[in-house]
Amino acid sequence: MNKVLILIIPVLLIAGCGSDKDYFAEGTFEATEITISSEESGKIISLDINEGDFIKADKTVGIIDTVQFHLKKLQLEHQLTASIKSRPDVEAQLSSLNTRLDNLKKEKKRIEYLLKDGAATTKQLDDINASIDLTKSNISTLKSTLDNTISSIDANSESIRTGIEQVEDCIKKCHIKSPITGTILTKYALQGELAIMGRPLFKIADLDNMFLRAYFTSSQLANIKIGQRVKVIADFGGENHYEYPGTISWISEECEFTPKSIQTKDSRSNLVYAVKIKVKNDGRIKIGFSGKVVL
Numbered sequence: 298m299n300k301v302l303i304l305i306i307p308v309l310l311i312a313g314c315g316s317d318k319d320y321f322a323e324g325t326f327e328a329t330e331i332t333i334s335s336e337e338s339g340k341i342i343s344l345d346i347n348e349g350d351f352i353k354a355d356k357t358v359g360i361i362d363t364v365q366f367h368l369k370k371l372q373l374e375h376q377l378t379a380s381i382k383s384r385p386d387v388e389a390q391l392s393s394l395n396t397r398l399d400n401l402k403k404e405k406k407r408i409e410y411l412l413k414d415g416a417a418t419t420k421q422l423d424d425i426n427a428s429i430d431l432t433k434s435n436i437s438t439l440k441s442t443l444d445n446t447i448s449s450i451d452a453n454s455e456s457i458r459t460g461i462e463q464v465e466d467c468i469k470k471c472h473i474k475s476p477i478t479g480t481i482l483t484k485y486a487l488q489g490e491l492a493i494m495g496r497p498l499f500k501i502a503d504l505d506n507m508f509l510r511a512y513f514t515s516s517q518l519a520n521i522k523i524g525q526r527v528k529v530i531a532d533f534g535g536e537n538h539y540e541y542p543g544t545i546s547w548i549s550e551e552c553e554f555t556p557k558s559i560q561t562k563d564s565r566s567n568l569v570y571a572v573k574i575k576v577k578n579d580g581r582i583k584i585g586f587s588g589k590v591v592l
Contacts, residue, residue: 321520322572323589324511326531326582328502331477335492336470337361344473344488346499350481359473361492366471370464377457384450387443391436398432401425479503507578509543509588512569515552520592521545521572528591529576539581543590547573 344359352358405425411417483500486492509529513521521527522545529543552568574590576582 322511322513326507326586330502332497332500334497338494341492354478357472361471363468363471366468373461380454394436401429507576507582509574511590530589532587541576543574543576546575
């Protein structure tokens with residue numbers, strides 16, 4: 298019996314040691330983090346968020362003072378109204394000349410009829426033709442002037458409309474929103490403070506969908522591909538390990554040296570490829586936790 302135990306114990310020890318290495322790679326968990334910065338400058342009227350809050354994408358969580366933008370928009374709208382009203386009525390301004398031209402044409406027909414009977418002279422016909430030509434020239438000149446005026450007014454009106462759209466865009470940017478659904482990690486500003494364009498307001502992360510960034514050697518890449526399902530073991534410290542299903546979502550196109558936190562100094566000289574494994578978080582995984590990949 299003693300001899301049997303002596304043979305069994307080493308086998309169990311070997312098996313136990315081998316279970317700790319039953320993984321292909323290890324790394325740390327990370328999430329999609331976005332720092333939301335102010336797109337306009339002004340006083341923060343409200344910023345209704347706290348660290349740890351869960352917010353939906355495109356939900357307004359704060360507002361920057363928009364009074365000056367609204368006043369500017371009102372001013373531009375008045376300018377646009379005045380510009381549109383200054384647009385000349387071409388038909389009304391050409392009406393008198395067109396009426397005169399019609400009368401001259403009628404008079405020409407009458408003179409031509411009288412000329413056949415000898416009751417009118419050639420000079421009278423020449424005079425009426427000259428008057429018609431002059432009136433046509435006046436109509437053409439006035440129409441060209443009016444068209445140029447209208448084009449200038451229309452261009453000015455369009456410029457004002459563009460200015461209104463720019464102000465509306467500025468007002469829209471004063472409404473602080475999150476581009477993703479996630480949890481507030483850090484809040485950098487408070488209500489009443491002055492927001493400056495480009496200054497961070499808060500950081501948000503999608504903690505429901507975490508990623509384990511692990512590193513594989515070039516020889517291991519033959520065993521993995523994007524979309525492949527794998528097993529991820531999250532290390533919560535001590536003997537606390539939880540298993541999660543994962544999906545390989547990204548494989549780096551470029552190699553790099555193994556990070557210090559992953560392997561020993563000797564193995565850090567090896568070139569590896571970063572790989573992201575998407576994991577659905579049940580609320581326990583935190584950013585920075587260690588994890589292992591099992592194929």
